[in-house]
Amino acid sequence: MHNYNFDEIIDRRGSGDLKHDALKPRWGRDDLLPLWVADMDFATPSFIVEAMRKRLEHPIxxxxxxxxxxxxxxxxxxxxxxxxxxxxxxxxxxxxxxxxxxxxxxxxxxxxxxxxxxxxxxxxxxxxxxxxxxxxxxxxxxxxxxxxxxxxxxxxxxxxxxxxxxxxxxxxxxxxxxxxxxxxxxxxxxxxxxxxxxxxxxxxxxxxxxxxxxxxxxxxxxxxxxxxxxxxxxxxxxxxxxxxxxxxxxxxxxxxxxxxxxxxxxxxxxxxxxxxxxxxxxxxxxGDEWRKQMLKYVEGNVCFVEEFCKKHIPGVKPLRPQASFLVWLDFTDLHLTHKQLLDLCIDKAHLALNDGEMFGQGGESHMRMNVGTPRAILQQAMEQLAKAVQSI
Missing domain, CATH: 3.40.640.10 (Type I PLP-dependent aspartate aminotransferase-like (Major domain))
Incomplete structure (x- = not known):
């Protein structure tokens, strides 16, 4: 059985990825840690890459x-x-x-x-x-x-x-x-x-x-x-x-x-x-084995966010996803206006998350965070968020 490495940090800048290249147009700054677009920072499985590479060897x-x-x-x-x-x-x-x-x-x-x-x-x-x-x-x-x-x-x-x-x-x-x-x-x-x-x-x-x-x-x-x-x-x-x-x-x-x-x-x-x-x-x-290992890693990331919030930022309540790599963060207990919440996440924490209000009624005081990323990146994001919350 092949063990896949989901801790590998892959630099996506320069690949034309939406997650990075849209930061400046959408947020007015490109120094944000992007955890917004719903794709993962894990390498596409090698068996998919190899299948496409084999076809690309044909010149027509x-x-x-x-x-x-x-x-x-x-x-x-x-x-x-x-x-x-x-x-x-x-x-x-x-x-x-x-x-x-x-x-x-x-x-x-x-x-x-x-x-x-x-x-x-x-x-x-x-x-x-x-x-x-x-x-x-x-x-x-x-x-x-x-x-x-x-x-x-x-x-x-x-x-x-x-x-x-x-x-x-x-x-x-x-x-x-x-x-x-x-x-x-x-x-x-x-x-x-x-x-x-x-x-x-x-x-x-x-x-x-x-x-x-x-x-x-x-x-x-x-x-x-x-x-x-x-x-x-x-x-x-x-x-x-x-x-x-x-x-x-x-x-x-x-x-x-x-x-x-x-x-x-x-x-x-x-x-x-x-x-x-x-x-x-x-x-x-x-893809069965890759999927199994990926989901286990994502579960670990979800648990990491839960424990981090409980210990360092109890005012932020993550909803444990039952499916997907997206975590619904509830900031209600911080009693922030929408403008203050955006300032907290963008200008203080330097994070690019999905604004909960974009999802319509019931999304107020929430942010959607993508945890389909190496644990080290997720830890950096949570530490930035904790520091930002402590500053208000």
Whole structure:
């Protein structure tokens, strides 16, 4: 068994990475420790790099066919990791999950139709419908005493009307890193089925369940869910290959599938670029052990943050993610205004984190921090944050 080294510090500057190159435009300074973009600082697994390198040895990069092995690797992975028996005809490539949300909006809704989201949630869920001239309906999550969330079905009933055509589900949830129970997903499926609402289930963090938790694919919870759902997935978060763009859609319902896949094919949006299938096949056929070791390391990083906050900055409360490498930090006990919180994190701690307010209602007084990084970098970040908090 190969032991992977997640403590290796890799200098990403000069690689064109968003995490560093966008600091100056977005924060006005480039001396911040970046723990914001949702990719990891770990080297992409060598078996993926080698698979792509082998193809790059051939000197011609012309038009290519999509290998059938791509679909079988996805089918086998879903069965192995999530006990979901996906059929070949349910699958297609999409050039990114946020793009996929935009595609579904344009195929299945008209300007003025409504899209339901559950803040605090990944901000493109709001921005993409708005930019496509759809109205966004908010069904805020309810915060429980333990810091995790419940869906508010009473509010959902109140805000939903006949113009609501889509529901965008974050499963697992981002930024809280929460996995939804089968019972919650069943209730949501029944609600949406009764009202002819299509559910887009973003399951990009599905393979990153932590601390014994398990991900439940939305489409598997009952027949209603299968009949109304379009699931998006990708190996990008798990194997740190977001730049390869290797996303896919799973659509069990024949009617939804025919309409969506026909539109994708008409616009040649279902054809992957040359390296996407190669990277995906390598990830899903050789990646089990790497994934296991990576998740164990991420769990260690989460525990490190928890212990550090408890000992040095008790005013900051991290919510333990049940899935993903993102930690939802609660600064409420420091009693800071939004401006003061930004000053604390940016100008005092010199950290680039995701501002909780960007995720919508319920994100106030929070920051999202990426712990998919070597422990030494994470320790530096926490020490900078502790020093900043002590200064106020």
């Amino acid at each position: 990069f012309g038009y290519t066919v999509t290998p059938e092995e791509l679909w079988q690797s996805i089918i086998n992975w879903q069965q192995r990791q999530h006990q979901w028996q996906v059929q070949r005809q349910w699958l297609t490539y999409i050039p990114g999950i946020v793009k996929g949300i935009g595609f579904v909006i344009n195929v299945f809704t008209n300007p003025g139709d409504k899209v339901i989201i559950q803040p605090p949630v990944y901000h493109p869920f709001r921005l993409t419908p708005l930019a496509n001239r759809r109205e966004v309906v908010f069904n805020p999550l309810k915060r429980k005493a333990d810091g995790y969330y419940d869906m508010d079905f009473d509010n959902l009933e109140a805000v939903c009307d006949e113009y609501c055509k889509l529901f965008v589900l974050c499963n697992p949830h981002n930024p809280a890193g929460q996995v939804w129970s089968k019972e919650t997903l069943q209730r949501l499926a029944d609600f949406c089925f009764e009202r002819n609402i299509i559910v887009i289930s973003d399951e990009i963090h599905a393979d990153m369940a932590l601390f014994g938790h398990r991900h439940t694919p939305f489409a598997t919870v009952n027949q209603h869910a299968a009949d109304i759902s379009i699931t998006f997935g990708a190996p990008s978060k798990t194997f740190n290959i977001a730049g390869i763009v290797s996303s896919f859609a799973i659509v069990p319902n024949e009617t939804l599938r025919a309409k969506f896949f026909r539109w994708l094919a008409a616009n040649e949006l279902e054809e992957p670029t040359i390296l996407a299938p190669i990277a995906t096949i390598a990830a899903y056929t050789q």
